[in-house]
Amino acid sequence: MPLPAALLDTLRDIFRDDALSVAEAERLAYAYDNSRLSASPDAVVFPTEHAQAGALVRACREHHVPLVARGRGSNTTGATVPVAGGVVASFERMNRILRIDTDNRLAVVEPGVLNGDLQQALEPHGFFWPPDPSSAPWCSIGGNLACNSAGPRTVKYGSPRENTLGLRAVAGTGEGFRCGTYTSKGATGYDLTRLLIGSEGTLALITEATLKLTPKPSAVRTLRATYTDVGAAARAVARIMAQPVTPCALEFIDDVALKLARDHAPDAGVPVAGALLMIEVDGEPDALPASAEAVAQAARGDGLLELRVAETAAETKALWSARKALSPAQRKLSPHKINEDVVVPVSRLPELVDGVKRLAAKHALPIVSFGHAGNGNLHVNLLPRDDAERERAHAALAELFALVIALDGTLSGEHGIGIAKREFMPLALSGETLGLMRGIKAAFDPDGILNPGKLLP
Amino acid sequence: MPLPAALLDTLRDIFRDDALSVAEAERLAYAYDNSRLSASPDAVVFPTEHAQAGALVRACREHHVPLVARGRGSNTTGATVPVAGGVVASFERMNRILRIDTDNRLAVVEPGVLNGDLQQALEPHGFFWPPDPSSAPWCSIGGNLACNSAGPRTVKYGSPRENTLGLRAVAGTGEGFRCGTYTSKGATGYDLTRLLIGSEGTLALITEATLKLTPKPSAVRTLRATYTDVGAAARAVARIMAQPVTPCALEFIDDVALKLARDHAPDAGVPVAGALLMIEVDGEPDALPASAEAVAQAARGDGLLELRVAETAAETKALWSARKALSPAQRKLSPHKINEDVVVPVSRLPELVDGVKRLAAKHALPIVSFGHAGNGNLHVNLLPRDDAERERAHAALAELFALVIALDGTLSGEHGIGIAKREFMPLALSGETLGLMRGIKAAFDPDGILNPGKLLP
Numbered sequence: 001m002p003l004p005a006a007l008l009d010t011l012r013d014i015f016r017d018d019a020l021s022v023a024e025a026e027r028l029a030y031a032y033d034n035s036r037l038s039a040s041p042d043a044v045v046f047p048t049e050h051a052q053a054g055a056l057v058r059a060c061r062e063h064h065v066p067l068v069a070r071g072r073g074s075n076t077t078g079a080t081v082p083v084a085g086g087v088v089a090s091f092e093r094m095n096r097i098l099r100i101d102t103d104n105r106l107a108v109v110e111p112g113v114l115n116g117d118l119q120q121a122l123e124p125h126g127f128f129w130p131p132d133p134s135s136a137p138w139c140s141i142g143g144n145l146a147c148n149s150a151g152p153r154t155v156k157y158g159s160p161r162e163n164t165l166g167l168r169a170v171a172g173t174g175e176g177f178r179c180g181t182y183t184s185k186g187a188t189g190y191d192l193t194r195l196l197i198g199s200e201g202t203l204a205l206i207t208e209a210t211l212k213l214t215p216k217p218s219a220v221r222t223l224r225a226t227y228t229d230v231g232a233a234a235r236a237v238a239r240i241m242a243q244p245v246t247p248c249a250l251e252f253i254d255d256v257a258l259k260l261a262r263d264h265a266p267d268a269g270v271p272v273a274g275a276l277l278m279i280e281v282d283g284e285p286d287a288l289p290a291s292a293e294a295v296a297q298a299a300r301g302d303g304l305l306e307l308r309v310a311e312t313a314a315e316t317k318a319l320w321s322a323r324k325a326l327s328p329a330q331r332k333l334s335p336h337k338i339n340e341d342v343v344v345p346v347s348r349l350p351e352l353v354d355g356v357k358r359l360a361a362k363h364a365l366p367i368v369s370f371g372h373a374g375n376g377n378l379h380v381n382l383l384p385r386d387d388a389e390r391e392r393a394h395a396a397l398a399e400l401f402a403l404v405i406a407l408d409g410t411l412s413g414e415h416g417i418g419i420a421k422r423e424f425m426p427l428a429l430s431g432e433t434l435g436l437m438r439g440i441k442a443a444f445d446p447d448g449i450l451n452p453g454k455l456l457p
Numbered sequence: 458m459p460l461p462a463a464l465l466d467t468l469r470d471i472f473r474d475d476a477l478s479v480a481e482a483e484r485l486a487y488a489y490d491n492s493r494l495s496a497s498p499d500a501v502v503f504p505t506e507h508a509q510a511g512a513l514v515r516a517c518r519e520h521h522v523p524l525v526a527r528g529r530g531s532n533t534t535g536a537t538v539p540v541a542g543g544v545v546a547s548f549e550r551m552n553r554i555l556r557i558d559t560d561n562r563l564a565v566v567e568p569g570v571l572n573g574d575l576q577q578a579l580e581p582h583g584f585f586w587p588p589d590p591s592s593a594p595w596c597s598i599g600g601n602l603a604c605n606s607a608g609p610r611t612v613k614y615g616s617p618r619e620n621t622l623g624l625r626a627v628a629g630t631g632e633g634f635r636c637g638t639y640t641s642k643g644a645t646g647y648d649l650t651r652l653l654i655g656s657e658g659t660l661a662l663i664t665e666a667t668l669k670l671t672p673k674p675s676a677v678r679t680l681r682a683t684y685t686d687v688g689a690a691a692r693a694v695a696r697i698m699a700q701p702v703t704p705c706a707l708e709f710i711d712d713v714a715l716k717l718a719r720d721h722a723p724d725a726g727v728p729v730a731g732a733l734l735m736i737e738v739d740g741e742p743d744a745l746p747a748s749a750e751a752v753a754q755a756a757r758g759d760g761l762l763e764l765r766v767a768e769t770a771a772e773t774k775a776l777w778s779a780r781k782a783l784s785p786a787q788r789k790l791s792p793h794k795i796n797e798d799v800v801v802p803v804s805r806l807p808e809l810v811d812g813v814k815r816l817a818a819k820h821a822l823p824i825v826s827f828g829h830a831g832n833g834n835l836h837v838n839l840l841p842r843d844d845a846e847r848e849r850a851h852a853a854l855a856e857l858f859a860l861v862i863a864l865d866g867t868l869s870g871e872h873g874i875g876i877a878k879r880e881f882m883p884l885a886l887s888g889e890t891l892g893l894m895r896g897i898k899a900a901f902d903p904d905g906i907l908n909p910g911k912l913l914p
Contacts, residue, residue, distance in 0.1 A: 103699045103804040104833075126701060148644045159642060161651070162619055177889040183800045185616060185832040185870040187605045187655050188885050189912065190894045194618070194651035198644050215701030242560045244583060244672030245741075284702075287744030343640045347560040375642040376561075413642040421645075428645050432634040437647045439900025444893060455646065 003042045003087070007063040011045060011087070014055045019046040019093070030088045033073035033080045035420060036335075041068065041082040046093045050168060050176060050207040053089070057205060058174035060087055060449050068451050069201040071111065071143025074135040076339045077418025079147060079200045083453040089205065091142050097121055098208070105213045106165055106182060111142025111206050118211075127213040130157035133414070134324060142206050148198035150414035152249040155374030156282075157214060159414065161197050168208035169196060172445025182210060195440070200416055201451040203444040217282035220248070221292045222310040224319055225299045226273035230254050230357065230369070232303025233275035234350040237373040239298040240279065241346045245291045249280035250374030251323055254353065257368040261322045264329035268322040269315075273305055277373070278319055326370055333366070334383035338393055342400065343377040344409030355403045356380055363396040365389055377413030401427050417455045425457045460499045460522060460544070467516040468502060468544070476503040476550070487545045490530035490537045492877060493792075498525065498545040505551050507625060507633060507664040514662060515631035517544055517906050525908050526658040528568065528600025531592040533796045534875025536604060536657045540910040546662065548599050554578055555665070562670045563622055563639060568599025568663050575668075584670040587614035590871070591781060599663050605655035607871035609706040612831030613739075614671060616871065618654050625665035626653060629902025639667055652897070657873055658908040660901040674739035677705070678749045679767040681776055682756045683730035687711050687814065687826070689760025690732035691807040694830040696755040697736065698803045702748045706737035707831030708780055711810065714825040718779045721786035725779040726772075730762055734830070735776055783827055790823070791840035795850055799857065800834040801866030812860045813837055820853040822846055834870030858884050874912045882914045
């Protein structure tokens with residue numbers, strides 16, 4: 001459906017020629033994201049300043065036209081697919097690092113800055129921003145904030161909600177506002193910063209973020225532990241997290257995923273085992289041997305096959321490249337893979353991995369589990385290879401979510417809800433909780449123009 | 458104004474005889490808090506279960522009667538003073554620790570549990586809950602959450618917003634709900650948990666909290682540095698926070714406060730100096746010497762008088778007891794002390810302490826500054842001794858807030874807003890930001906019965 005002519009005129013006033021497109025090719029390019037879902041917008045705009053974002057929201061609101069903010073579309077839930085048409089606002093050109101202020105341990109950035117570019121810019125200062133999704137080289141900070149995207153380091157350093165001090169944004173009302181502080185502490189009114197983080201563009205467009213920086217630890221040690229079976233590895237994870245030294249990464253890879261990684265990268269030295277843990281410990285060099293030993297001690301137990309410390313940088317790199325090859329390897333096997341990221345309390349991980357194995361057997365379906373075990377956050381990926389398997393996968397999915405909720409867990413640890421998990425929200429949240437969320441949505445976006453059809457069922 | 462008879466009947470149905478009082482003595486006892494402000498409620502109730510809190514909110518809502526939740530009233534902003542009368546709900550009897558689950562690094566508690574009691578219960582497990590206000594032995598977790606109360610350890614371990622996984626609560630609508638997770642990570646909908654934390658009882662009554670626990674570091678070292686003047690100490694703070702080792706406490710005490718502490722506790726060994734820093738570093742014993750040296754190196758610089766490591770537990774205790782004696786010592790000097798907790802980016806601390814000295818001289822008023830310098834969070838206390846000084850103190854206060862905002866800081870780091878700072882909120886937050894906060898308030902509490910007259914101007 002083409003946009004109202006009056007809206008298009010207003011958009012032409014707000015955006016220069018090369019920052020507004022209604023051409024089909026451009027609209028198609030912004031129709032999909034990494035969910036592989038797709039729906040064409042009626043126009044694409046490329047804001048480069050806060051004032052434009054404000055004028056854009058007000059114009060869309062006046063005409064009741066949907067508006068979808070987009071970083072780099074690397075999310076897997078369809079959060080940036082414009083299912084109701086309207087305007088996509090891609091923030092890829094609003095990508096300046098405005099300030100790196102290590103004296104105050106903060107950086108001020110525009111939303112289109114790539115996560116990887118920020119990390120590179122921080123490197124010489126000895127600081128980093130902890131959220132590190134696998135897509136870090138090509139995903140944007142704005143997207144990370146919208147989806148509360150995390151990654152392996154979250155187990156020690158937290159997600160975007162723990163690493164953001166303040167935001168500038170435009171609410172669905174069209175009003176620009178700031179929230180949060182430039183300080184590491186604040187108790188001045190409601191916490192709108194954390195409310196926007198993880199709201200998937202349904203409340204406001206983020207136009208600037210003040211990020212909390214963390215000093216880079218001076219040394220890291222990587223351990224690799226293999227186990228006879230997934231249950232033994234899951235029990236080791238629970239033991240590791242119950243002792244005082246918190247690893248800066250604690251990744252789990254099951255037997256199916258190990259096989260995929262071996263097939264995908266035969267020279268990476270990926271071992272044959274029932275399950276593998278990659279454990280990283282960081283800190284000051286003097287403390288590292290004791291920390292690594294504390295973690296190693298907890299990793300030992302029934303079912304351990306081998307525990308080794310990566311001796312060289314090359315060995316560490318090989319371990320991580322095997323881990324990072326997992327997603328592409330699965331996509332190759334199953335273009336229609338269903339990519340979940342359920343989360344349970346760490347002590348319930350053994351029950352979760354057992355349950356996943358049972359679901360795979362019951363539905364005769366390849367399912368791999370891997371991911372951020374230190375947070376109890378597993379990527380349980382269903383890999384249907386044909387239509388029959390796709391149908392069975394959907395049945396298995398509903399059972400997976402029911403299992404996770406029964407284990408005191410929740411639907412998503414870091415991918416968010418988008419379109420993909422929206423229908424399952426009532427499993428995780430009561431009608432009352434959802435009602436309060438809808439009340440917040442109405443306060444920020446009374447006409448429901450921001451990213452309609454996402455997150456809230 | 459007595460409560461409507463029908464409401465009183467309903468309250469009698471909800472609460473047993475000894476859990477409801479309309480007697481004047483009891484009403485007076487719950488009329489005030491540590492702000493020294495006072496306003497009598499019409500009734501006091503003592504909920505002991507979630508269902509009672511729900512019935513209570515619905516009853517008050519039906520009769521449009523104000524309802525003020527209260528922990529132990531140790532806040533300094535009047536946040537629990539029932540300025541509009543109505544019902545005070547004291548959660549002091551809802552004080553069970555429901556679960557300590559170190560495998561999942563969490564504890565589930567009722568709101569009336571005292572912070573100090575929780576820490577004691579966690580001690581044998583080797584864990585702690587980081588928020589540690591000076592009032593820890595007698596303040597409640599529910600109050601800590603309502604006010605986002607922090608303390609010295611926040612500089613390394615964060616405030617309640619960084620240390621709470623989930624909540625159970627009753628909104629002003631009367632609906633009970635849960636938010637957050639039992640996991641250390643979650644991306645399932647809007648972050649209502651952080652929204653309630655710091656909302657000072659204006660959105661919901663908290664009836665249960667799932668707290669994130671942190672492993673207790675195995676060793677601590679305390680350093681004391683004295684400086685010729687406050688500027689030199691403030692510059693040292695900025696240097697300490699700009700290097701990688703984060704201290705677990707970094708407290709600043711100015712010359713006026715040091716003199717008060719010496720007068721109050723002559724045997725505590727409080728030195729004569731222009732300013733003092735107390736610095737604590739924690740971690741594994743192997744790493745501690747290197748960490749302490751890194752911090753000491755940063756503490757050295759122009760204006761350093763003496764830098765010493767507390768050699769014995771007794772010496773450390775003496776240092777902390779001098780620090781903790783500051784609040785009572787000031788109250789003795791000035792029963793009407795105005796207790797502020799402004800916060801600025803750490804690099805602006807030298808400007809803040811200089812500005813405070815100028816304000817004290819300009820208004821001929823005793824002002825002491827001390828507090829959590831590692832967060833840029835200073836308790837700037839104005840100590841008027843007579844009516845003329847009280848009048849000048851109010852003028853000085855407005856100038857202090859203007860200074861803080863000009864330095865990119867905000868009104869409160871940890872005490873919150875309550876009644877005391879409500880009129881100053883428009884200095885810190887724009888009309889748009891306040892408007893969005895009002896929209897959230899209306900969604901949670903459409904009839905405005907929860908803690909009216911607080912936080913939002």
